Amino acid sequence: MGLKGKLHEIKQKYKGKKMAPAFNAIHTFLFTPDETTHSGSHVRAADDLKRTMNTVIMALVPVLVFSIFNAGYQHYSALNGFPEQFSLMEHFLTWKNAWIGIIKILPLLAVSYGVGLLVEFIFAVIKGHEVEEGYLVTGILVPLIVPIDTPLWMLAVAVIFGVVIGKEVFGGTGMNILNPALTIRAFLFFAYPTWMSGDKVWVYEARERSEAILAGATNIDAISGETVLGYLAQNKGAEMAAKYDVWDMFYGFIPGSVGETPTLLILLGGLFLIFSKIASWRIMLSAVLGSLVMGLIFNQVVDMGWITETSKFYGLMSFEFWQHLLVGGLAFGIVYMATDPVTGSQTNRGKWIYGFLIGFLSVMIRVFNPAYPEGVFLAILLMNVFAPTIDHYVLRGNVKRRMKRLQNAVIHPKDTDGKAAELQAETV
Amino acid sequence: MGLLSKKDANLILDPLADNNPITIQVLGICSALAITAELEASIVMSVAVVFVLGVGNVVISLMRNIIPSKIRIIVQLIVVATLVIMVDQVLKAFSYELSQKLGAFIGLIITNCIIMGRFEAFALANGPWKSFLDGIGNALGYGVILIIVGFFRELLGSGTLLGYSVLGDSIAKTGLYATGYENNGFMIIPPAALIVVGIIIWVQRSKNPALVEEN
Numbered sequence: 001m002g003l004k005g006k007l008h009e010i011k012q013k014y015k016g017k018k019m020a021p022a023f024n025a026i027h028t029f030l031f032t033p034d035e036t037t038h039s040g041s042h043v044r045a046a047d048d049l050k051r052t053m054n055t056v057i058m059a060l061v062p063v064l065v066f067s068i069f070n071a072g073y074q075h076y077s078a079l080n081g082f083p084e085q086f087s088l089m090e091h092f093l094t095w096k097n098a099w100i101g102i103i104k105i106l107p108l109l110a111v112s113y114g115v116g117l118l119v120e121f122i123f124a125v126i127k128g129h130e131v132e133e134g135y136l137v138t139g140i141l142v143p144l145i146v147p148i149d150t151p152l153w154m155l156a157v158a159v160i161f162g163v164v165i166g167k168e169v170f171g172g173t174g175m176n177i178l179n180p181a182l183t184i185r186a187f188l189f190f191a192y193p194t195w196m197s198g199d200k201v202w203v204y205e206a207r208e209r210s211e212a213i214l215a216g217a218t219n220i221d222a223i224s225g226e227t228v229l230g231y232l233a234q235n236k237g238a239e240m241a242a243k244y245d246v247w248d249m250f251y252g253f254i255p256g257s258v259g260e261t262p263t264l265l266i267l268l269g270g271l272f273l274i275f276s277k278i279a280s281w282r283i284m285l286s287a288v289l290g291s292l293v294m295g296l297i298f299n300q301v302v303d304m305g306w307i308t309e310t311s312k313f314y315g316l317m318s319f320e321f322w323q324h325l326l327v328g329g330l331a332f333g334i335v336y337m338a339t340d341p342v343t344g345s346q347t348n349r350g351k352w353i354y355g356f357l358i359g360f361l362s363v364m365i366r367v368f369n370p371a372y373p374e375g376v377f378l379a380i381l382l383m384n385v386f387a388p389t390i391d392h393y394v395l396r397g398n399v400k401r402r403m404k405r406l407q408n409a410v411i412h413p414k415d416t417d418g419k420a421a422e423l424q425a426e427t428v
Numbered sequence: 429m430g431l432l433s434k435k436d437a438n439l440i441l442d443p444l445a446d447n448n449p450i451t452i453q454v455l456g457i458c459s460a461l462a463i464t465a466e467l468e469a470s471i472v473m474s475v476a477v478v479f480v481l482g483v484g485n486v487v488i489s490l491m492r493n494i495i496p497s498k499i500r501i502i503v504q505l506i507v508v509a510t511l512v513i514m515v516d517q518v519l520k521a522f523s524y525e526l527s528q529k530l531g532a533f534i535g536l537i538i539t540n541c542i543i544m545g546r547f548e549a550f551a552l553a554n555g556p557w558k559s560f561l562d563g564i565g566n567a568l569g570y571g572v573i574l575i576i577v578g579f580f581r582e583l584l585g586s587g588t589l590l591g592y593s594v595l596g597d598s599i600a601k602t603g604l605y606a607t608g609y610e611n612n613g614f615m616i617i618p619p620a621a622l623i624v625v626g627i628i629i630w631v632q633r634s635k636n637p638a639l640v641e642e643n
Contacts, residue, residue: 151608165623169630191614 021124025131049173053136055278059269060140060259060336066252067259068105071148072097074255075204078223082243092253100204105258107152108143115156116142119163123172134173134180134342135163141181141336144259145329145377146188147201149208154192158184178384179343182377189372197372199226202255225255228327229366232315233373249326260329270335279339282348283355287334288325290359295321298367316367324363333376334359343384347394354390358383432561439561443569450573451629452639455541460574461621463533468590470578472519472526474571476534478564480511481543485563488551495552504547505538512537542570577624585615 014020073092077083083091116135124131142159166183167176189196200207203225213222228249231240244254252262273279298317301307307317325331338344338358345354358379365375432440449455463469487507488495495503516534519527527534537543546566551559582588587595587605596603598611614620633639 153608154610157612165626169626187614190617191612192610193613195610 018125018128021128021130022121025121025124049133050136052278053133055276056137056273056336057140059272059278060137060144062265063144063259063262063269063332064105064109064140066262066265067144068101069093069097070101070252070261071104071204071258072100073253074202074225075100075223078203078206078225078255079221086253104148104204105143108146108148108150108155108258109140111152111155112142112159113139115159116163119160119168123168127172129172132173134167134176138163138181138184142184145181145185145257145332147196148204148258149201149206150188150195154188154195158187158191161187174342176342177388178381179337179340182337182381182384185377186381189377193371199224199230201225202227202257227256227373228254229316229373232319233312235309235312235315237315237318246323246326249323254327256327257329260332263326263331266331266335270331273335273339279335280341280344280351280355282351283339283344283358284334286352286355287338287359287362290356290361291324291330291334291363292321292359293356294360294363295319295324298363313367316373324366328366328374329376330359330362330366333362333380337377337380338383343387345387345390345394347391349397350387350390350394353394354383354387357386436558436561439558440565440568443562443565444572445569445632446636446639448569448573448632449542449545449566450570450625451632453542453545455545456570457622457625459533459536459540460570460577460625461618463530464574464577464621464624465581465585465616465618466529466591467575467578467582468526469530470574471571472523472530473533474567474574476512476515476519477537477540477542477570478567479515480508480537481546481563481567482560483563484508484511484543485546485551485559486556488547489554489556489559492552500552501544504544507547508538508543542566573625573628576628577621580624581615581620584612585620587611 011020011024069092072094076097077091086092113135116139117131120131120135142155142162146155162180162184166178166180167173170176195201195207200210200223203223206223206225209220209223212220226240228240228244231237231243248254249261250263252264254261270279270284274281274284298319299321302314302318307314311317334355338355345351361379361382362376365378366373369375369378443449446452450457450460459473463473484507488504491503512535515537516527519530519534546563550562554562579589582590583594587593587598593603595609596605598605
């Protein structure tokens with residue numbers, strides 16, 4: 001008897017008991033349940049919530065693997081200088097690099113899943129429903145959007161907050177207004193700002209070393225891991241350009257939150273999600289367009305000479321508009337967060353508006369936020385709040401258009417039994 | 429036999445729990461969000477509201493038969509404003525620093541919905557003794573929530589209570605801070621109060637399902 005059979009036996013044994021949902025969730029995690037559907041048998045689609053979630057996780061695995069190597073790469077190149085002749089096998093895909101990623105990122109992943117699923121299990125047992133699959137994707141997103149040196153207890157506190165306040169109070173998976181992963185990120189940002197911004201949090205050990213140097217240690221080298229956006233916000237564009245070129249940004253060999261840097265892999269993940277019809281291409285495309293438009297406007301402002309090099313906005317405003325997509329969390333946010341089917345807009349026209357504003361606002365907040373040169377998570381959370389309103393007006397607009405069409409329709413003069421009027425009443 | 433009859437006692441006890449002005453009637457939220465970052469400010473605010481609402485309810489109740497109903501709101505405002513200015517002056521005289529910290533919020537007691545609400549709903553229709561009890565009860569119900577929120581926000585946000593460090597020194601890294609604990613900056617900003625009040629409402633309604641509104 002295989003594992004599946006054993007789990008099935010346990011399930012039968014504990015049926016109706018209080019702990020049952022906890023077993024059932026494991027039983028059907030990657031297996032097909034051996035029971036027929038209870039309702040909606042007319043639905044013939046082969047995918048269920050778990051398969052949808054697993055597809056997103058598959059799209060995230062390359063990013064996770066990349067981030068494990070990048071953690072070490074950023075650490076060692078900040079210490080030893082960036083290699084002149086970059087060779088992938090020699091400098092990036094090395095055991096030395098992977099080791100740092102493994103000891104730093106896997107614990108983040110374990111805490112994220114452990115704590116998050118524990119909260120979900122507790123709520124499922126208390127409320128007496130099956131464990132919902134919502135946390136599967138959130139759990140892998142969370143470690144990818146935090147700085148590498150985030151203490152594990154902070155992550156645990158944030159995950160509890162995000163899952164309880166961001167999701168469970170609204171009624172659990174599918175009922176939440178805000179994306180739980182971004183709620184967790186926002187909580188961390190506002191609760192522990194010194195761990196979430198600055199030039200000492202993005203590279204492994206940067207913070208530890210600077211604290212030791214402050215305390216008087218002289219035998220260690222400092223690490224400065226300023227992000228591309230951080231350089232630009234301080235008007236140090238030239239310094240940044242000397243360190244990273246556009247290809248570094250595109251491949252992701254730059255400092256940043258754990259998994260937000262590899263634009264190429266995120267792009268591939270996005271295409272995978274579009275072709276598997278999990279994520280909406282409308283949201284992705286319109287968000288890209290929105291950020292390009294905002295970036296162009298800023299570039300134009302600089303070209304017109306309205307902003308000079310002395311302005312504190314010069315660095316970010318003069319940044320080539322399309323390069324905004326390559327740095328920071330914009331690409332990651334657009335592909336994996338904005339497309340969340342629960343918190344995003346549901347209507348097709350709504351998706352265009354919702355996505356466009358996410359891109360537009362992300363770049364705008366990025367430039368104008370004085371505390372932190374990034375705004376993707378704030379933009380997406382804000383649009384999460386407005387998504388139902390957008391959908392409402394799109395629907396009203398649709399109803400209005402059809403009403404007008406109905407009024408202009410010529411009702412056949414022979415229609416004396418009032419069928420047309422009845423029809424009209426029904427449509428209204 | 430106690431000091432109060434059962435009916436009178438309920439006037440004080442009801443607003444503390446099952447008819448709480450903040451968690452059930454959702455009144456007076458603005459000041460609950462604004463001044464609860466520190467426990468001391470919450471306590472002073474609660475005392476001020478107890479005074480204003482207790483005395484104000486009695487005054488309005490005594491005048492209830494001679495106030496022309498067309499101008500009753502203006503009369504009520506004058507009564508609150510007088511009492512609030514008294515509180516403000518006392519604070520300025522005896523605790524200047526605190527009055528600076530609370531700033532405009534003492535003056536804004538005038539606009540606290542609980543006060544006008546109790547004047548309109550209770551003092552205008554009941555005798556002075558009952559109005560007094562009702563005023564004290566509602567103000568205490570408001571104060572209790574303020575103090576709970578203030579307690580958690582100051583403890584988690586600054587690691588202190590009434591200004592005294594209880595978790596250790598956050599700069600010298602002693603006590604709990606030596607283990608790597610950090611103050612939660614989120615608790616200092618007003619949205620945190622909204623969430624703490626929300627959690628109190630959640631706990632209260634899950635303990636007493638009769639309070640849950642029908643959809």
